[in-house]
Amino acid sequence: MKPVLRFLSDEDLKNVHSMALDMLENMGMQLCSEEAREILKKEGAKVEGEIVKISRELIDRALETVPKRDEFVLYGRTPENDVKISEAPPTLAAMTMATAVIDPDTRERRPATNEDLAKLTKILETLDNVTIASGLVTPQDVPLQASDWYTWATTIKNTTKHITGGVVGKEGVRDAVRMASLAVGSEEEFLKRPFISVWVLTMPPMKVDENTLNVLMEASKYKIPSVISSGGILGISSPITIESAIIHTHAETLACIALSQMVNPGAPVIYSSYVRSMDMKTLSVAMSSPESAIMKSCMAELGLYLDLPTKMPCNLRDSKVLDAQTGFETGMVGTIGALTTDFLVAMQLDMDLVVDYADLPYSNECMSQLQRLVRELDFNDKRIALDNIEKTGHGGSFLDSKHTVRYFRKELWRGELTERGNYGSWKEDGEKDIAQKSLEKVRKIIDETKDVELLDKEIQAKIDAIAESAIEKSKNIVR
Template identity: 25%
Template sequence: MSDGTVRRGRRGSKSRGSGTQRSAEPGQNPHLEVPFIKRGIPTYDLMNEDSLEKIEATADRIMAEIGIEFRDDPEAVALFRAAGGEVTDLGPERWNIKFAPGMIRQILQTAPEVFTQHARNPKNNVEIGGDNVVFAPSYGSPFVMDLDKGRRYGTIEDFQNLIKLGQSSPWLHHSGGTICEPTDIAVNKRHLDMVYSHIKYSDRGFLGSITAPERAEDSIEMARILFGAEHVDQNCVIMGNFNTTSPLVLDGVTTQGIRAYAAANQGSIHLPFLLGGAVSPLTMAGSVAQCLAESMVSCALTQLVRPGAPTVLASFLSSMSLRSGSPTFGTPEPALGSLVMGQLARRLKLPLRCAGNFSTSKLPDAQAMQQAMMSMMSAVQCGANYVLHSAGFLDGLLSMSYEKFVLDTDLCGALHAYLNGVKTDEDSLGFDALAEFGPGEHLFSTQHTLRHYQTAYYDSALDDNQPWETWDEQGEVDMAARANTRWKKLLAEYEAPPLDPAIDEALRDFMDRKKSSMKDMWY
């Protein structure tokens, strides 16, 4: 995959691709149901050439003059040393590495500009990079919440419910990863149940574990059981989402996990989690420059391990409430930063992950959706290719909300229509709609209207567009209550995509053997 083209491996066998294509939600436009979005609108270029060069030059200065600290992974250090990095020993298992301007960009030239992540249902394969957009659920929350039970620690049942909700929506394209932490399972074993749940309850692509090198290896091995070892060696079927330790640190758990995914030819996402004023400069240009430096170095490690391994540049830019020190999400400055990251990713010819339906609201309310829209539109406009956190993000990422999950997927449906753009073929221009009956006549019964009335506009599953009087007579139900009813209905109607029984048995056997080999760890 070193030439930047899409690798199209073998289509899944019967055992791997046995899921059926999902059906569109009631009342929504079937013509928009797609395995991923091929954008029909241009990206928005916020900065001019001079400004972009200044940010790139600052990122180069960070890498060359300050450097990146590596911890607890001498093998990663050896790879960068051999590639020309200037290594300084800082003491036990700590090294600073500085990179001459241009060195990291040169290493990244073997990374693919676009790659395919294969799903067990080949109809749900996604292409990541270029003009493609992939929406995935939120990731990493320890808590879950709904209007009935309130806020509580997540369980494996919640984890599986959220996978089912994602699978039930045609507006998501990917099953995601740690949708919530299943805190009722031991820390050192829950990764097995999470990966298995993605395989069992979804037939889309998914993310594996990254919390320890051995858990990364387990995730990849489960993917081999599902797809076959040869298929996995030649195709991306699983990805890991890796955070740098900002500012300017890559710890050994992270780099060993990155090396495991890259060695197996699997995808990896490289994400600095930057809180302005805490672990990055307050000013957005400074945060973007730091983000670029950290993510580029992290991505470069994959290419030193296996040139051509799929890798994704990423950013998580956040402002802060400087009165309290709390992170703030869905604010305008990080949205602008995402626009700049889109330009920088295109200049590097790397796929980009950034933004999502972010919010610090504690309820699925107006604040939640106002902040989510600000952030999500920046992902759409900047050209993000993989949008994690597309559904469920609430409480500053501490909580996954059942109600906000379906509110967000509804918004994702609207964004499908938005990204589809405006067609200008003869039929779309609609001249015959006006000409059929002429001036002064309504168009309800024209042939043009009859051809298009089912697909012309996005039809929300949650909006209430009735007159006030009808809404009042029906009980004055607000959006959050409608979302509560919606997710319960989706779970009640959910049907798991078929999974080959032999593969299911092999996965369960692998999990049982791994779990029996170690004692439970809860910390």
């Protein structure tokens, strides 16, 4: 069987879900969009000003139509990058919106550029354990009001994998669709296999702003997956106790799922959550604290309780550089994520603010180990091979047995960056630590991919034109 980690019992899951339903029915959600309120009102919700009280029956109806895990496919731009959720091992999803990078040459921290975004996306394209190659950074050298559009343009041009990103309002969704459609030939072709998804971020506690609701409604019309996430902070925008925080976080997600299904039954969603803790001494958000790790598991368990695909921020480390703290946080939170969720949002440091180029191959190799860790055991006759034990006999060696030859490559994990040799061979190879090896690896990838073009120049120019047109257009969009 596949190993399982759980913080919530079956009874806990049932009770949390029930309390969240009570909260929606009695307290309600503040929805800052008249259109969203009217849609839910027509379906039977009670509207009191901006507060919408959503019944259990309405939530149940929504959960009947939302696509479940066994039917959910996360599309890549090309079919070889598709992910069938029910069959796939946990994989990495690039986080978005960091504003700085650690330069691969100078090793200095500096503002991220559009060129950085292109290079990082090309690197993600090469990494075998990354299935969502989102824009890791928001370029700081483009017009601020159109930065989301430039991020979409650059990522779409430089990867054939799935992309998740932030958008501004309905127009932002439409323009992302226009760019993605250019990459596959037409909007008709894109809608057959939508290879983008959008962030839908609530404003805890129990509120969603107008821009976010517009994004959710527009994405649902196109049946573009919405990654629904509530990012409360313990003691600030969420109650201080984990048990209480996960209830309203689950309620906010349910409300957004309900709206998506009332707009368009069958609109796909991915269950996510960024509820996390804060260091009360420094007032810094902690993405990799023990409490944050526990809540990532709890929320993933609630997503699985609803039989939905899940995506949790399990490799966003608080460490400022690729060091021992990074390793521990990757190991602790990453292991929890690998055991509980489908996509581990990853590859940022310093509370999601910075991307170290070297972290990309490092995180990719860590994910490979985690995939081996959670692989299901299979006690079939060929793997057990009792005759092999009998043939080898008492005190014998299995080193030269046919069974060993047949299975050792699949059974024993071996990485490219991880050091497994003896001290002497390590010293002869230059005494490099894993950060140095990762940096050398990423520099090699940058060199090998610098001239790679995944789309014709003419198509790229049309995508860029959409981003450039957003500079003026974005001034009139509700944010």
